[in-house]
Structures are given as structure tokens and as C-alpha cells.
Amino acid sequence: MGIELGHQYRFAIKKNPGAWGAAAVALGATDMFECNSDSLKANVEKIMNNGVFGTPYRRAGSPGPIKPAGDLPVDLYYRDAAWRAIAAAFGADAVTALGGGAHRHDISIANAMAGVNWSLIAAGNEGVREIPCAKIPSVKLRWESEGDGSRGKLTLSVIGFDMNLNVGSPVTANIVATAAAGNGAKTIAAQPTTPSPITLTLTGVTELVTTIVYENIRGDQVTEVHTRSTGGLTYTSLQYARRVVSITCASIAGAGNFSAGVSNGVNNATTVAALTTDSERFPILFSQLEFFVNEQEGADFLASGSIDEQYLSALEIGLNATMDQRITTEFGYRISEPALGGGGWPVFSAGFNFSAFTDRNRRHFWDALGKRQLKAKAVFTGPPISGASVPYSLTIWLNGLQVANADPNVGGAGVMAMDVPLEPSSVVASPTGFPASTTNPCLIQLVNTLSTSYLA
Secondary structure, three states: OOOOOHHHOEEEEEEEOOOOOOOOOOOOOOOEEOEOOOOOEOOEEEEOOOOOOOOOOOOOOEEEEEOOEEEEEEEOEOOOOOHHHHHHHHEEEEEEEEEOOEEEEEEEEOOOOOOOEEEEEEEEOOEEEEEEEEEEEEEEEEEEOOHHHHEOEEEEEEEEOOOEEEOOOOEEEEEEEEEEOOOEEOOOOOOOOOOEOEEEEEEOOOEEEEEEEEEEOOOOEEEEEEEHHHHOOEEEOOOOEEEEEEEEEEEEEOOOEEEEEEOOOOOOOOHHHHOOOOOOOOEOEHHHEEEEEEEOOOOOOOOOOOOOEOOOOEEEEEEEOOOOOOEOOOOOOOEOOOOOOOOOOOEEEEEEEEOOOOOOOOHHHHHHHHOOOEEEEEEEEEEEOOOOOOEEEEEEEEEEEEEOOOOOOOOOOOOOOEEEEEEOOOOOOOOOOOOOOOOOOEEEEEEEOOOOOOOO
């Protein structure tokens, strides 16, 4: 009996260039990231049968819409595939070469993110959970002064078009054995052991029209037609088949062979062997943080140790793009493409935690009363980049901050702590000290050695 163990799992993400609902892309080298846990679920609604037939117990219901979703908490590194999720949620990543192999990624908020789709997998020894086409509707970054939270954490949320479980490796000829191609119905030698797309493989022939009829996971009958002259020598069914009903060929031209087998999905037991993380594993640590805050309309931030520097015990920044999940006839029981702000105003949030209420941070009490706008900068400085004049670094710029509450409360004897929740917002003009044209709520500048955009 195969028993799945958490430490065996590998998580990976990659941009899917196809339209919403496209098949998964194959994930491999540098697509993997380190994940602490996952809550990915298929979320298939059960439609209840409320028919009355003489007993107090319902009969079986029917499968309803599927809305795959879940959260993934991830350790943050200066270079890692997980940054793709942050860039996906924000919507833009512009890369600038800094010399010596160093590059700066300006990850900024875009006003439209339609078309940026992702494939994501959670691969274990007993199968590969695959979301072939997904959006990243929200991300949260957090650092704490103690515990494993002192390694920066990213929590990314996922909403998907569908979810697959791919078991095993491709078998090219288990459904229909390899034989000379010809017209007529094929002998179904075996059925899929587990639900899988069906792959037709041809050699030699210049024309062959193949009709495949199968039962999908929900029990619906599906018919697909492949034409060799327009579709090539291989064809993979659009849905997963739990049972093949028939495969029939017609209009043959030329000589060659024909077979049919299971693909066991785009990302399967064979392909996941190629998964790797980036080789540079430098974590972004709380101990590397300097944090500055002053008035939105004020001067540039003063130097380290000045009144502008605040001494935090935790920092959190989040973006929720509030994407909608609408079931329409476009995709039957799957959602139409989610839109930025489709569920209402996108929400950017931030929060500071002070381990002590002091004369340095008491100003935020008045900031909360007057809802005065602030600007802030968080700077993490990491190890040097070999050959470059700049180190690994992360700078987070926050605009138009308004304090929700900053009320210190007595919790008994000892030092009084204070939490300060805030909401960044868009501003009319870029404030003094900020990069040019920074008017959206947040800009992230990440310096590492990756020369291509995380959205490429």
C-alpha cells in the first residue's frame, strides 16, 4: 500500500501562455518552490436531491460546479519561483540590469491582469495534483522577530479552472495496441486504471480521421474527432476519461501504425523528476529589515536611527485582487475567467507590530485619529552578489498609508505592545524620495541575479 508523506511533496508554478481554460504546461527546472503546507481543494459542489419518495432520507445528489482554490504558505528567498506568484498578483514586473550579473525587478500594481494564467502542481509519490490554469488573486508577505516567522513568509492564494490528479507515467498503447492503421472500429484492449487523458499516436499515414468516444470523470459522454492532416501525428483528449466507449478510424491515406494509450496528464510521475528550485537559496530575514515612515507630503526619509526609522517586531503586507468566480455556460460547470476587482474593490493592506509603545511610535495614535496619509519604506539587505557592486535586497514602497487603529492596551504588568493596521492607497503624485511615477499603493523592488521578468 502506497502511503503519501508530506516531506515527499514538491510544489511548482509556471506561467501558462494559453487562454483561460487551457491545458497545463509542463513544469521542470527552476519551477519548484519550497512550501510549508497546502490547502488546495477541488471544491466540487454537491447538488442535493430533494425529491420526496416516501422515506426521510435523500437519494444521491449530482456533481455541481467546481471551484478549485487554496492557500500555500512559502518561505521567501531573494531568488525563487514563488516570486512569480507575487508578480502575478501585482500584474507587472520590469527588469533593469545593474551590472555584474545583478538585476532589479520592479514589481508594481497593474490596472488590468487579464490573460496572466498559471499552471501549478503539488507532486507526491502517489500522484500529482495539477491545476492546469489558475489565477493568483491574493498574496500576503509577513516577517516576525522570533521563531520561523523571522524567515519571511509568503502566503499565496490560488483559484483554478479545474483540478486533476495524475497517477503514474504515460503508457502509449494500453488502450489500443500498436498495429497497422486502417479504417473501422478499434479493439479496446484495456480501460484506464485511473482517469486520464487518452493519447492517439500515429506514424506514417498522411490522413486518418479518428473519432474517440469516452466517459469523463462526471459520467458524461464526450465525443472528439482528430484529423491527421490538420492535427498532426499525436492527439490528446481534452478531458480525462474514466472509460473509453469506442475509437473509430476512417478516411485513411498512406501506410503506418496506430495506437492509443493514457497520458496520465501533462505533469506526471515521469516529468516531475525534472523539478528543481533556483540554486540560490538566500532567505529574506527579519534581521535584515530597516523600516522608515513619515508624512506623505513630507521630505525624503531621514537616515537610519532617525525619528523616521521605526523599530518593528512584525511587518505584514497583503494584496487581495477580489477576483470573481462566475459559473456560466461558457465552460459548463467551470468558472469563466476571473477579473481583477470582479468581486469588488481590490484591497491592499499593511500592518506593523510594535513590541513596546514608545515615544518614537506614539505618533501613530494621532495618525489614526486624523487619518493622515503616510508613506513608508521597508528595506531588507541580504548577502553580496558575486561580481556585482550591489547585494541581494528587497525594498517595499508604500503609498498613501492611513492608520485604521493604533490603540495601545494594557494587558497586565510588563511592556505594552501596539498593533498598527493600515491601508495603503493610490496617490496623485509620486512622493519625495520614492522612485519616479510611483502613485499606486505599493511598489516592490527586488534585486537578485535573474535577468528575465517573473511574468515572462
